[in-house]
Amino acid sequence: MKKEKLLLWTLAAINFTHIVDFMILMPLGPQLMRIFEITPREFGLLVSSYTFAAGLSSFMGAFVLDKYDRRTIMLWVFFGFFLGTLACAFSPNYIILLVARVISGLFGGLTSALILAVIGDVIPDERRGRAMGLVMAAFSVASVFGVPFGLFIASLSNWHAPFLFLASLSGIIFWMIYKYVPSITAHIVAKQSKPSPIQVIKRVTSNANQMRAITLTIMMMLGQFMIIPFLSPYMVANVGFTDMELTYIYMAGGAFTIFTSPWVGRLTDQYGKVKIFTIFMTLNIIPIGVITHLGATPIPYVLLISTMFFVTSNGRMVPASALITGTAKPENRGSFLSFNSAVQQLSAGFASFVAGLILAENINGELINYNYVGYIAIVFSLLCIPLIRRIKVVDTEAIANIDDSPDPSLVVEK
Secondary structure, eight states, X not given: OHHHHHHHHHHHHHHHHHHHHHHTTTTTHHHHHHHXXXXXXXXXXXXXXXXXXXXXXXXXXXXXXXXXXXHHHHHHHHHHHHHXXXXXXXXXXXXXXXXXXXXXXXXXXXHHHHHHHHHHHHSOHHHHHHHHHHHHHHHHHIIIIIHHHHHHHHHHSOTTHHHHHHHHHHHHHHHHHHHHSOOBOTTSOTTOOOOOHHHHHHHHHTOHHHHHHHHHHHHHXXXXXXXXXXXXXXXXXXXXXXXXXXXXXXXXXXXHHXXXXXXXXXXXXXXXXXHHHXXXXXXXXXXXHHHTTOOSOOHHHHHHHHHHHHHHHHHHHHHHHHHHHTTSOHHHHHHHHHHHHHHHHHHHHHHHHHHHHHOEEOTTSOEEOHHHHHHHHHHHHHHHHHHXXXXXXXXXXXXXXXXXXXXXXXXXXX
């Protein structure tokens, strides 16, 4: 179990850097909009460029991820992510930053699919909820430490500093991948012709269960990423927060989800994925409705609502990810999860871009129409509940047990 825990902590660290890299841009929004003199629409494009690029790379990754050792391809992908983050750190203007975000997204998008594929290969279904809870606690740590720390060093220096911090951290995590992620090749079917891109697409699109899982992903992203990218600009422009006070939102939400994420994982294994998802998705619409209608509001009340938003958002993702991972067999799990990750990233990018089109600024600099964005998000969120009941787990066993590996290289082969 020790090797399994080290593996999960490494995957959580990868997830942490990927999430902070994506999230840090959103609370930096008020600063970037002032410095580059850009509109909400242009800022929405800056956010969505990462997710569109991640979606494209994930789609292309669906054709290759199941052909190679998980460890080898993860090392290459994370090195590319490091280079993209470094490019963001040295971007001198809006256009170059936009290009750098695309590069980061191209590699960052593949990490999500690889993390889920490794968990699916190594962790059996009865423990997958706990594993997902631990790895997704990285979101909480990113919120309570990564994003506030990034904002803090940005306030001391400039907006480039958080990306330099992430690039430095990525070097350490690259070593962790080399040390603790096993060579997993059991998913590679020996002496079998590799499927063409068309065959990979047909294999997913012809599977009704997997298509329902992908549709669930789309609905969840539309229900969340119309809200999240503009949360920080809205809090500053409409609610009365300062740039530094934004850190309270992420610290409070992250601090709670550090504890609730593993707890939700245990609940998922104990009571079932569908039941736990339904509870947290239903609760999630409450803070969405409140947040998108806030005006000038005392900080404690805002923190109560925003923390509920973080906790319930994370709570719905843990069982959903565990369920979606189990809809594919080992031999095509990487392809399916990469395909699903592509849809997830593209949906998130589309959601933030559309929200940017709906939102506008009034003469006082306040954002308007955020309430309409909230109504749309609530509708998509509610549609997820009947949909998840139609998704079935088809794979319950792990194909690898890293604790049984005979040597330090942790090689797991068929």
